[in-house]
Amino acid sequence: MAALRPSTEPMLDDPPSACTAPARAARSPRAAEPRWSADAVMALFDLPFADLMFRAQQVHRAHHAPNAVQLSTLVSIKTGGCPEDCGYCPQAARHHAGVDNEAMLGLDAVLDAARAAKEAGATRFCMGAAWRGPKDRDLAPVLDMVRGVKALGLETCCTLGMLKDGQAEALRDAGLDYYNHNLDTSADFYGEIVTTRGRGDRLDTLGRVRGAGIHVCCGGIVGMGESRRARAALIAELASLDPPPESVPINHLVQVEGTPLHAKLRGESAIDPLEFVRTIAAARIAMPASMVRLSAGRRELGEAVQALCFLAGANSIFYGDKLLVTGNPDVDADRQLFEKLGLRPA
Ligand code: SAM
Numbered sequence: 525m526a527a528l529r530p531s532t533e534p535m536l537d538d539p540p541s542a543c544t545a546p547a548r549a550a551r552s553p554r555a556a557e558p559r560w561s562a563d564a565v566m567a568l569f570d571l572p573f574a575d576l577m578f579r580a581q582q583v584h585r586a587h588h589a590p591n592a593v594q595l596s597t598l599v600s601i602k603t604g605g606c607p608e609d610c611g612y613c614p615q616a617a618r619h620h621a622g623v624d625n626e627a628m629l630g631l632d633a634v635l636d637a638a639r640a641a642k643e644a645g646a647t648r649f650c651m652g653a654a655w656r657g658p659k660d661r662d663l664a665p666v667l668d669m670v671r672g673v674k675a676l677g678l679e680t681c682c683t684l685g686m687l688k689d690g691q692a693e694a695l696r697d698a699g700l701d702y703y704n705h706n707l708d709t710s711a712d713f714y715g716e717i718v719t720t721r722g723r724g725d726r727l728d729t730l731g732r733v734r735g736a737g738i739h740v741c742c743g744g745i746v747g748m749g750e751s752r753r754a755r756a757a758l759i760a761e762l763a764s765l766d767p768p769p770e771s772v773p774i775n776h777l778v779q780v781e782g783t784p785l786h787a788k789l790r791g792e793s794a795i796d797p798l799e800f801v802r803t804i805a806a807a808r809i810a811m812p813a814s815m816v817r818l819s820a821g822r823r824e825l826g827e828a829v830q831a832l833c834f835l836a837g838a839n840s841i842f843y844g845d846k847l848l849v850t851g852n853p854d855v856d857a858d859r860q861l862f863e864k865l866g867l868r869p870a
């Protein structure tokens with residue numbers, strides 16, 4: 525089986541201004557001033573599907589190579605036993621989802637996984653931990669992992685929860701390129717999903733990451749029973765971060781038995797697939813320069829919906845047969861999908 529490999533094809537030059545993102549005001553000098561309101565994003569969602577997709581394609585082609593998709597491989601370096609109560613998450617200790625509280629992976633196991641990911645064609649390696657945040661004694665081995673993965677020639681990413689003073693700088697100094705920390709959902713809906721950390725805590729960590737000069741990977745989850753308005757508000761808030769995140773993961777909820785959201789939604793998807801595609805398109809239009817990551821839930825979405833997501837402007841994915849604890853399309857399936865769609869790894 526041939527691995528997906530990044531091509532060296534150059535990026536498109538910026539096309540004429542008629543194709544650039546409409547309705548995006550110049551960057552505000554005041555971080556508090558939103559550049560996209562929830563109403564403005566809602567107006568995108570309310571467009572006829574073909575009009576929305578056309579606008580998303582215009583923006584996508586103005587800012588990105590249209591058929592290139594970046595590949596990141598995830599590994600769970602510390603699985604289960606998390607003290608938080610995120611209603612979607614199988615790794616919370618209080619949710620009985622059959623995920624054991626495991627010890628942290630050793631450096632060799634992480635580097636073996638990173639080598640395999642690189643060999644399969646990934647360009648970024650993302651290390652996730654089921655923590656509220658890293659204790660200082662936990663951070664030291666993670667710094668070794670970051671150094672080791674970076675030395676293999678991969679981009680590095682971590683998602684470790686909330687960061688304290690000095691931790692972002694230590695990660696940066698070890699060679700961390702990206703930190704993933706999601707807003708998850710709109711401010712209004714957030715309290716239905718998580719109570720053990722507030723959105724202010726999340727914004728604080730995002731500020732620490734940005735302040736240390738690490739690229740920000742920040743997005744959310746849809747299909748949790750939120751309204752269209754809540755999806756629009758999330759995207760408006762992400763787009764109004766100053767600057768917007770370099771990487772925006774849009775996760776389709778993976779419902780895992782034993783989690784509160786599975787109990788509530790009973791395994792039935794709470795979002796129509798075309799509404800999911802609209803969410804990707806709205807993210808693309810509101811954040812023209814960001815990489816929009818079609819994240820969790822790809823296996824459940826199937827090929828046709830994934831194809832629409834790429835058309836809507838998604839240009840990165842998680843690659844490899846596992847996310848953190850749930851499944852993802854395997855490398856073979858993704859290779860076939862890329863061939864069918866004429867996509868190439870970037
Ligand atoms: N514990 C750290 C934290 O929460 O910041 C890092 C890992 S956490 C699993 C990273 C993100 O994965 C969450 O913020 C959430 O957006 C996403 N996620 C977790 N479980 C998910 C699920 N069942 N379906 C979709 N996305 C999920």
Ligand code: DTB
Pocket residue numbers: 598614652683704706743744773774775778819820847848849850851
């Ligand atoms: C993100 O936004 N999605 C990824 C990554 N960041 C860490 C995690 C998805 C987790 C899906 C459920 C699981 O396997 O635990």
Ligand code: SF4
Pocket residue numbers: 606607608609610613614615616653654655656685
């Ligand atoms: Fe813990 Fe992260 Fe899961 Fe929340 S999403 S329960 S913080 S591992």
